[in-house]
Amino acid sequence: MKTTAKLAVVALLACLPVAAEAHRAWMLPSATVLSGDDPWVTVDAAISNDLFYFEHFPMRLANIGADEDGGPAAGAKGPKGKGGPPGRRGGRPADLVVTAPDGSAVEAQNGSMGRYRATFDVHLKQKGTYRIAAINEMLTASYKAGGETKRWRGTAEALAKDIPAGAEDLRVTEGHNRIEVFVTSGKPTDTALKPTGKGLELLPMTHPNDLMVGETVKFRFVADGKPAPDMVVKVIPGGIRYRDKLGEMDFKTDAEGVLSFKVEAPGMYWLNASLGDLPSTVDKAKRRVGYVATLEFLPQ
Amino acid sequence: MRIAITVGLSGAMAAPTLAADINLNVEIPRLSVAEYHRPYVAIWLERADNSVAANLAVWYDVNLRNNEGTKWLKDLRQWWRRTGRELTMPADGLTSPTRAPGKHDVPFAGASKPLADLAPGQYQLVIEAAREVGGRELLRIPMQWPPKEPINLTAKGEHELGAISVTLKP
Structure with a gap:
C-alpha cells in the first residue's frame, strides 16, 4: 500500500472504534x-x-490489576508503568468489565501490559458463567478549519467547547465497542449474559460455553437493546498462521436479529460484527457499534 | 509463429550464450473484503533442490517509516526461509512498493543481473503472495534456461494471485 493511501486509511481508522x-x-x-x-x-x-x-x-485495558499505564498495581514494587512498553498506543484504554455468575462485578488480578499483549487473571470463585468484556467508548470528530482537516477526540461535554460553531464538514462519530469472552466453571448459567442495553451485544440462545462442531448455534444480536436484523457477522477460525486461506465465513442475522450457523472444525473462533448508522444521543453524531467475541468450539 | 521460431533460431545460432529476457505478467486479483491491504509478493527462481538461483522481485510496504513494512516480510514464508532472511531490506533493484489489483508487466532483462549470471539449467519460477489480514498463495512455473525458442508459460492462482504469464525470449 502506498504511504498516501495508508495515511488516508489511518486517518479514517482514527475515527473508528477499536474493533473496526x-x-x-x-x-x-x-x-x-x-x-x-x-x-x-x-x-x-x-x-x-x-x-x-x-x-x-x-x-490497552484499564482495571486489569495493574496501574493505569499498564505498570505494576499500586503498592507493588518496581518502576511505575509510565510510558509503558514501546509501541503502545495513546488514548484512553478500554474498560475491563468482568461479570460474575450472580451478576456482580469482579476485579481482574495480576495484570500486566507487555509489548505484544495485555494479560490478566480472573479467579472463578462462583460456579457458573462469567462474562469478560473490554468496552471502549469514544467520541471522535473531524471538521475543516482554514482548509485543513482537524481531528478531535473527547467527551460529549467538551465537544461543544472545543469545536468552533459553524465548523465545515463536521462529522461526529460516537463509537461503542465490546470485545468479550465467556468462561464457565461447572454448569453454564445466564445471569451474567443479560444485555446492558448499550452497544452491540450477543444474547445467547445457544450458550456460548456449550458450542460443539456440527451443531447449529443460535445467537440473538441487539444494538443498544434493539434487535439487529440483516446484520453481517463474520466468523474466522483461529490458527491462521498455519494455513493459506483465511477461511472467513460470512453469516447474516435474520429479521429478528437471530444468527444461526455451524462450524465443522473444533477450535477457537473470532466472531465480529459492526453497525455504522445508529441514532446517537450526541447532537449531529452518527453512532457506530462494534462487537467481537472469541468462541471455543469443542469436538463431538 | 513461424517468424517467432526463425527469430529464436537465428538468435541461438548467432550467440548461443547470449542472455534471454523474461517478461512476466502478474495479476493481483480484486477482492471484496472488509479490510484490504495490497499483498506482499516475492518472485524468484528456484533450482531442483529448492535452493534459490535468483531473487527477481519483492513487493512490500517500502515507504513506511522506520522500515516498518519489513515486519511482515516473514509472511512470505517460503521466500523468507529460502532467501529473504539472508537479505537486507530494502535492496536495490529487487524491492519495490506493493501493487494495486490488476495486471502488471514485470520485465527482467537478460543482459542485467541477476539473469546475466544465471547458469543454464532447469528452474522453477516461484511467485508467493501474502496479504495482511488475508491469505497466502504460492505458484511454481517450471522453465528451461536459457530458452531455445520464444515460449509462453502460464499459471493461475486461486485466491491471492490471478493469471500469471511468463514469456521467455532468447
Missing part, C-alpha cells in the same frame, strides 16, 4: 470450560493480524 481498526482485536482465555474447586483463567488481550497470535500491539 486495522488488524483484529481479541481476548483469548486459557480455558472456557472449567471444573474443580478453585479454577482460575488467564486471559490474553491483543491487537494482531493473525488469530490468535500476539504479534502487533497489546490491547
